[in-house]
Amino acid sequence: MRAEGDCLLEVNGVTLQYKTARHLVTATFNVDFNVREGDRYVILGPSGCGKSTLLKAVGGFMAPVEGSVRIRGRDVREPGPDRMMVFQEFEQLMPWKTVEQNVLFPMKVTHKFPRKEARQRALSAIDKVKLTPFRDIYPHMLSGGMKMRVAIARAMALEPDILLMDEPFAALDALTRRAMQQELLALWNQLRFTMLFVTHSIEEAMIVGSRILILTPHPGRVRAELDTSMFDFSNLDAPEFGAMAKRIHGLLLDDDAKVPA
Amino acid sequence: MSTQRPEFERSPIDASGIGDIERPLPLAERILRNDAVQRAAIIVLLIVIWEAYARWLNYALLFPTFTDTIRVAWEDKGELAMRVAATMRALVIGYAAGLACAAVLTTLAVASEFGARFLSTLTAMFNPLPAIALLPLALIWFGLGTPSLVFVIVHSVLWAVALNTLTGFRAVPETLRMSGRNLGLRGVRYVVLILIPAAFPSILAGLKIGWAFAWRTLIAAELVFGASSRSGGLGWYIFAARSELDTARVFAGLLAVIVIGLLVEAVIFRAIEARTVKLWGMQR
Numbered sequence: 001m002r003a004e005g006d007c008l009l010e011v012n013g014v015t016l017q018y019k020t021a022r023h024l025v026t027a028t029f030n031v032d033f034n035v036r037e038g039d040r041y042v043i044l045g046p047s048g049c050g051k052s053t054l055l056k057a058v059g060g061f062m063a064p065v066e067g068s069v070r071i072r073g074r075d076v077r078e079p080g081p082d083r084m085m086v087f088q089e090f091e092q093l094m095p096w097k098t099v100e101q102n103v104l105f106p107m108k109v110t111h112k113f114p115r116k117e118a119r120q121r122a123l124s125a126i127d128k129v130k131l132t133p134f135r136d137i138y139p140h141m142l143s144g145g146m147k148m149r150v151a152i153a154r155a156m157a158l159e160p161d162i163l164l165m166d167e168p169f170a171a172l173d174a175l176t177r178r179a180m181q182q183e184l185l186a187l188w189n190q191l192r193f194t195m196l197f198v199t200h201s202i203e204e205a206m207i208v209g210s211r212i213l214i215l216t217p218h219p220g221r222v223r224a225e226l227d228t229s230m231f232d233f234s235n236l237d238a239p240e241f242g243a244m245a246k247r248i249h250g251l252l253l254d255d256d257a258k259v260p261a
Numbered sequence: 262m263s264t265q266r267p268e269f270e271r272s273p274i275d276a277s278g279i280g281d282i283e284r285p286l287p288l289a290e291r292i293l294r295n296d297a298v299q300r301a302a303i304i305v306l307l308i309v310i311w312e313a314y315a316r317w318l319n320y321a322l323l324f325p326t327f328t329d330t331i332r333v334a335w336e337d338k339g340e341l342a343m344r345v346a347a348t349m350r351a352l353v354i355g356y357a358a359g360l361a362c363a364a365v366l367t368t369l370a371v372a373s374e375f376g377a378r379f380l381s382t383l384t385a386m387f388n389p390l391p392a393i394a395l396l397p398l399a400l401i402w403f404g405l406g407t408p409s410l411v412f413v414i415v416h417s418v419l420w421a422v423a424l425n426t427l428t429g430f431r432a433v434p435e436t437l438r439m440s441g442r443n444l445g446l447r448g449v450r451y452v453v454l455i456l457i458p459a460a461f462p463s464i465l466a467g468l469k470i471g472w473a474f475a476w477r478t479l480i481a482a483e484l485v486f487g488a489s490s491r492s493g494g495l496g497w498y499i500f501a502a503r504s505e506l507d508t509a510r511v512f513a514g515l516l517a518v519i520v521i522g523l524l525v526e527a528v529i530f531r532a533i534e535a536r537t538v539k540l541w542g543m544q545r
Contacts, residue, residue: 061439079442089436095541096458106444109454140542 008194009035009058009162013067016053027053028220030067033213035162035196040188042197042209042228046252050220051198055166058196059085071161081110084155088167090147093139093154099126100135103154112158125157126150128187145176152184156193163195169204181207182233202248206231206241214251224251300527325509334513341498341517348479348494349521351407355414356475360468362415363422368452370427380423388420392478396485413482417474422467429463430456462538469530473522480518 011034016027027050035041043051056062058069060079069076071083084106086092093102103125107118126132129149139147148168155163169177181204188195199205205212210229215222228244235241285291292298308327315326325333334341366383369376392413399409433456441455457464483496493500495514502510538544 059439059443061442079439079445081444083443085439085443087436087440089434091434092436092440094437094455094458095543096461096537109444109446109450138541 006037007034008037008039008072009196010070011054011058011067012070014054014057014064014069015066016050016057016062017065018053018062026219028215031215031220031222033222033225035194037194038192039194040197040208040210040229041195042199042205042212043215044199044202044205044209044212044248044252045215045220046200046217048217048220049215050217051200051215052166054215054220055085055164055196055198058162059083059164081106081112081158082161083164084158084160084162085164085166086148086151086155086168088170090139090144090171092151093147095139098136098138099131099142099150102139102150103157106154106158110158121157125153128156128190129153129183143176144172145180148172148180149183152187156187156191159193161194163193165195165197167199168197170199177204184208185232202245202252205248206244207233207236212248214248216252216254322506322508325512329509330512330516333507333509334516337510337513341495341513344493344495344498344514345517345521348483348496351410351494352414352475352479354407355411355479356418356472358411359415359418359471359475360422362419363426363467363471366419366423367426367430368449370423371430371452371456372448377427380427384420384424387416388424390416392417392474393481393485396482410479410482413478414475417478418471421471421474422464425463425467425470426460429460429467432463433459461541462543465530465533465538469526472525472530476518476522476525 012032014031015029018025018027031050031054033041043054045051053062057064058071058076060076060083063077076083094105097105100122103122104118107113107121112118113121123132123135126135129152131146131149131153134142134146139150142150152163152168169180172180185208187193197205197208199208206228210227212224212226212228213222214224214226226244226248231241231244286294312327315324315329318324321329366376366380370380371377395413395416396409399412403409403412437455437459441451446454479494480496480499483494484500495517499511499514499518502508502514534544
């Protein structure tokens with residue numbers, strides 16, 4: 001039986017490189033971190049720190065040049081439904097399927113649940129993200145926030161070992177974004193899934209995350225790992241929140257931090 | 262100079278007076294805006310112009326009237342039906358075979374870089390080659406009859422469909438591909454469950470172009486074969502009528518070609534569009 005706190009994902013000395021037409025780019029260098037069961041683990045860093053690339057490596061979309069990615073002790077070699085990914089873009093939903101069919105699709109192709117149970121799970125996942133009235137609607141009729149909720153419902157209905165979220169709220173407007181963060185936290189409180197969440201927003205990292213890994217850019221290297229499990233929407237105005245945000249800001253932008261205000 | 266403006270807060274004014282926010286348009290306006298109604302009106306207009314011109318010209322050998330054409334077509338309805346059936350049989354076989362070949366080639370093209378180059382080279386070579394130019398070769402290889410027709414139809418369908426499908430596959434967003442691979446989909450399942458529906462607008466465009474190519478190639482091929490084939494199709498009907506200087510029959514044959522073309526486009530392809538790309542919001 002797995003329990004909260006057990007080690008779920010081990011990333012050991014991972015160096016990632018990819019090729020563009022002209023260059024060989026090193027995205028991350030020798031990155032280590034561990035994610036435990038029930039963590040809301042956030043990878044935070046400026047653009048160019050390889051955080052999305054790191055997430056792709058965990059997803060199995062690219063292999064590390066050096067180091068290893070292990071999930072529950074197994075080496076990650078290729079993409080699989082045990083690591084469901086939620087992308088930043090809205091076009092991750094299948095436009096030819098209704099909301100319900102979209103949520104049902106992963107369970108159907110992976111045969112993880114019997115047919116009847118799969119449908120029950122899909123309906124309950126849609127209900128949890130409050131989209132029941134839109135079950136039979138095609139994605140093009142939904143707003144950005146609603147599409148994102150479908151993507152999250154789809155990923156969670158499959159009950160993956162870990163939910164990989166690549167700046168899932170970055171393309172949303174500020175109000176929707178805030179509402180989505182709240183909903184995600186509410187869902188986590190209910191279901192206690194494990195997630196690995198990539199963002200470049202300090203505030204989002206502190207609210208959504210229980211643990212934050214801070215990367216430096218060019219190439220991405222580990223700068224710090226912080227515990228932010230005590231922060232949520234209730235203490236946004238607390239002095240500790242501001243202090244932590246300032247500390248993270250300093251870690252992200254070393255040079256700027258030394259300049260007196 | 263600026264003055265201080267007062268702030269205010271108020272509850273929203275009562276908007277119930279304007280009735281339903283969303284209400285149906287009047288019936289007459291809905292009928293006039295209807296696509297089918299407008300199309301029918303265009304066709305009626307063309308028929309009126311045809312009839313008026315033919316009557317004014319009054320020279321049936323050159324330009325028979327619409328009513329004469331319909332009368333002849335009605336007289337010949339048995340033969341016309343048989344000819345249409347013969348033509349459609351060759352068409353359906355050829356079209357299906359062409360699609361099967363296109364499916365194999367594009368699947369190879371998706372599977373490997375070499376397959377993609379293979380297909381694009383073949384397409385560049387054969388797409389510009391008119392199907393009719395292959396007819397002499399078809400006659401040598403397969404003789405007179407359906408196999409030759411099928412051969413030229415396959416040629417005219419294959420490249421158009423393959424090219425469009427491949428273009429469509431290449432345009433599938435990376436995110437959608439990744440979310441498919443995320444589920445562990447690979448090979449044929451990946452193509453069938455992700456790529457084909459995602460690329461469906463392009464595939465449908467290819468199917469339409471392929472259909473148009475096939476239809477005109479077929480009629481043209483039948484005209485060439487016509488003189489010697491007893492069981493010929495619509496093309497042969499037109500050819501035979503011409504040799505008897507029976508212009509009304511030529512018109513009747515051409516009208517049948519046009520009507521079938523129109524039906525396939527307006528009924529079959531439209532129905533497919535309405536149930537797929539329009540429903541999915543991929544095409545307006």
